[in-house]
Amino acid sequence: MELSKHRVLDPKLTSVTAMMARAFTQFWEMPCYTNYGTDLTYTYGDVAKMVARLHQLFRQLGILPGDKISLCDKNNSHWAISFHAIISYGAVVVPILSEFSNEQIQNIYEHSESVLMMCGSKYADACQGRVLVTDDFTMKDGSQTIDLAAFVNLRPEHLDYYHDSPEQLALLSYTSGSTGRSKGVMLPYRSIWSNMQFADEMLDFKPGDKVIVISEKGAKNTSITAAVTSELNELGVSFTPYSYSILQGRNVIEALTGLAAKGTSRFVIASDSEAFVNDAVRNLSQLVFRKHEVVLYSSSRIRSFNTIDAENFHAVNLHASLSYYIDYDDPDVRKFLLEYRALYDTEPTRFAFQGYDLARYFIGSVAKY
Secondary structure, eight states: OOGGGGOOSOTTOOOHHHHHHHHHHHTTTSEEEEOTTSSOEEEHHHHHHHHHHHHHHHHHTTOOTTOEEEEEOOSSHHHHHHHHHHHHHTOEEEEOOTTSOHHHHHHHHHHTTOSEEEEOHHHHTTOOSSEEETTTTEETTSSOBOOTTTTTTOOGGGOOOOOOOTTSEEEEEEOOOTTSSOOEEEEEHHHHHHHHHHHHHHSOOOTTOEEEEEEETTOSOOHHHHHHHHHHHHHTOOOEEEEEOGGGGGGOHHHHHHHOOSSEEEEEEOOOOHHHHHHHHHHHHHHHHTTOEEEEEEOGGGGGOTTSOHHHHHHTTEEEOOSOOOOTTSHHHHHHHHHHHHHHSSOOOHHHHHHHHHHHHHHHHHHHO
């Protein structure tokens, strides 16, 4: 697959804030962020308006480009909006892990010389200093709040963001402090840009894509569904849940067609039942027959389900996770294959590769030490 044909970034733009403005402009009416379990969704245009309101509040607070702003909260839409607002204002983001203790959070806020702490209400009470509570973007002391009535008529052509330079400081990221007190790592804008570019080139995502989690209705074991949805929620991945019983299998294709995205529909089947997974894969292959772009993500266990037609795996573009990876393009792997075949007159299994790696590691360690 030629990933470049789906690229969103404009290689001619090397400014992070310019790329942000371009994304808001290009996808103005499309959904951008949704908090799992709620009906609240921000479009790209909504996010741009919230960013403009936060910029207005920053000015009222006397914050200048180059000032540091700490940001601490769980994964949610307002964390992301806050990040966009700080970066596009020209201030330096100081992201703080929400798992840190109150003392660690306060130490980082003070050590970084931040002029403002933006955090969720869960962390606000313990924070000392200027605190903006991100739940509703109101100052902890009640002195000021975001003006939700402002910029309601903002349009893409009105966007005007700070123009960053590659070597300018963008983030001051503190380590987890596992070996002592947290240390700040300075990251310039070019670091953010290179990560954006890598993701755009390597990840096969494009505008209009959608993640759909399929689960079995009435299943006795719901732990897998809970684990999958919890992980996606923790990662901040917006998804649409869909549940049906295997007895409905022949009638769900219309529902799946309605859920399918304009771009690529990325499905996760949250079930360990071979019968249900088989039925779900069959339905997804029918979506492909109806000219929908489908990608299926699954654990490695799906490879042991013998009742599923292998052609359906190819049809739904299966991506299965593996606990190991063999790079057959690697010269060392090719050499190992040739020597193994010559010695044993058969193909090496994964245990042969793993056994070789383990033996080489420990024998090498003994020889070295």
